[in-house]
Amino acid sequence: MNPLHDEMKQRYKAMMASFEANDQDPYRLHFHVMPPTGWLNDPNGACQVDGLYHLYYQYSPYDAAGGLKYWGHYTSTDLVHFDDAGLALLPDQPYDLHGVYSGSAFEEDGVIHYFYTGNVKHLGDHDYITSGREQNTIHAVSYDGGMTIQNKEVVIDSKDYPAVFSNHIRDPKIRKINGMYYMILGARNRHDEGLVMLYKSVNLKDWDYHGPYFGPEVGMGYMWECPDFFELNNKEVLIVSPQGMEPDGLLYQNVYQSGYYLGEMDEEHVTFKPTSHFYELDHGFDFYAPQTFEDEQGRRIMWAWMGLPDADYDNPLDYDWQHAMTLPRVLTVENHQLMQRPHPNYQTLRHNEDRRQLQLSEGAYEYFTGKVAELLVTIEQVKDLSITIRSDVTLSYDDDTKQLTLTLGDAGRGRQTRAVDLTALNQLQCFVDHSSLEVFINDGEQVMTTRMYPKADEEKLELTGDVKGTVTHWSLQK
Incomplete structure (x- = not known):
């Protein structure tokens, strides 16, 4: 029993009991996922289990300008029509009290395993880059098909990350290769370089640092967020969201980028070897923190936050909500590039x-x-x-x-x-x-x-x- 958890749940339930979407809102979206109220950002825990799609997301329900992060939760049978399943994860423990940050889902033997970053900021004279911040890697599970998440536990404590890294290590993504579980995390080292870290485990609970999976790379920024890795059409794909890249002609015009490399995995050393340069996934204004999953038909599906942090443009807050998800996109590798098509549904x-x-x-x-x-x-x-x-x-x-x-x-x-x-x-x-x-x-x-x-x-x-x-x-x- 966690009284704080129960109180936070009840507060949200009471707010939503009286909530009604304003039908006079000219900007409320018709066929995109958006928050019921408040703020939405990164897609999290995207998966399909027993025919049901789950989209969890970074959610600040009480402040459309952003605030304390929870995981919100939508479900769908067709990726077009969604049901609001309420709050899935709450910042209710000492290791995540300043935010249930981004993470992912991994299903095996009827159990959904969730890994996310628990954010903690300490009081005091800190820059919150090299001191003052905990970004703990948390594991939780669902035994009922994703509707209830329980048994949260720290599996990588922030104090156990290698000393070469800053306090910015987050956004775990899991994959099983040849019987071993691998976790990648986005990171910033103490030389202000972005890269992807790799951990390995035999049981999803005990994790050992393996080394860099990829990076750093010259000119690729000081921090890489929201890494994702998968095989698609016989190519390895690595997705990252770098921060700190300089514009280059028409490229890299947004404050932060999201893009991909194609390449190969060195299976002996479990490192990524790119065979392409870095390609941006989207050339508009509002795209960040993409996450993919494989559906039950074997398709690779990607959502992204239709927004950006720290942008020099904004959105109206008149109706107490902000941001949305892109359409789910079906990915394929064709002619040495990643193709993105709107989901046919x-x-x-x-x-x-x-x-x-x-x-x-x-x-x-x-x-x-x-x-x-x-x-x-x-x-x-x-x-x-x-x-x-x-x-x-x-x-x-x-x-x-x-x-x-x-x-x-x-x-x-x-x-x-x-x-x-x-x-x-x-x-x-x-x-x-x-x-x-x-x-x-x-x-x-x-x-x-x-x-x-x-x-x-x-x-x-x-x-x-x-x-x-x-x-x-x-x-x-x-």
Whole structure:
């Protein structure tokens, strides 16, 4: 019995008993996962067990500007419609009292094992980088398919990390290889370099430090968060979210990045050997801390936080909530790159299909209406193309420069321009929600994601330019 745990649960239950979503909120999302109220950030513990999908997430229910972190919990049978399962993990122990930070799930023999970072900040004169912070690695379990998490225990105490590392070690992810369990953690060493640490275990409880799995790398920042590792289409994939990278042309324009390496695993030494450079996963404004899992059909699914910490743009807080998840994306490795496609189950939301031949030249246009929509543009020939979304958000492509540019006006709340280099443009798939836009480029070769806040009465989607192809518009309805 933990009286603090019970009291925290009761407080949340009492708040939610009287909670009603405000139907006057023009920016409340229709088909994206968002918090009932308060603040959401990283996806955590994503998994599918006995047909049921679980998405846990970083959650500050009492403060839309951020605050003490819990794990919230949604469940789904189709990844489209979600049920709120309330609070899953609470900061109710001395080893996690300043936040139940990010982590992951690993299912074996009917038991779901959770590993997360327990955050503790000590009072005193500390920089909270080299002193004053505990980031303990915690293990917990569920015996009822993910609905109740119990038996929390510290499996790696912060004082037991190697001395070469700073206090910033977090975000465990687990994988079983040849009968051995491996855990990776994002880390910052005392030389202010980011890297991925590796631990190993025979029983998921007793963990030994194995060494660096990958990194540090020159120019790759001072901290790597939210690492993920998996095999996909006979390639090893390592995902990291570096902090402290400098912009390089059109690359690395956000305050922090999220991206991947393709490579191979040295199974003898259990280290990662990249065969590619670092690729950004998204070229928009709002994408961070992705997490993947393998579903029961063998597909690799990825969610990410549709937001960023410490960004110089913001979101309105008028209705006491902030942030959301991206659409779940299906990953594959094709032609030496990671492809991202929207989960096919979202096609069930399509209504009122409107398919048109597209043959535009100067002065001509096509337009559709709707605040919640999918737009699929298939291109045969193009010199230039512009898609204006609800008056104040524009996607534009110039075939001379081979650049696709995303531009926001006042609707961006400080978000202005992002662009990506392409070799050609042959397809755009746009998912428009009340306050978000996700653009899948060339069947998932690249993606651009942004939050947006257009005027409530704007609902036109307009295409202009010099382009030939087809365009299909659907309204998306749950």
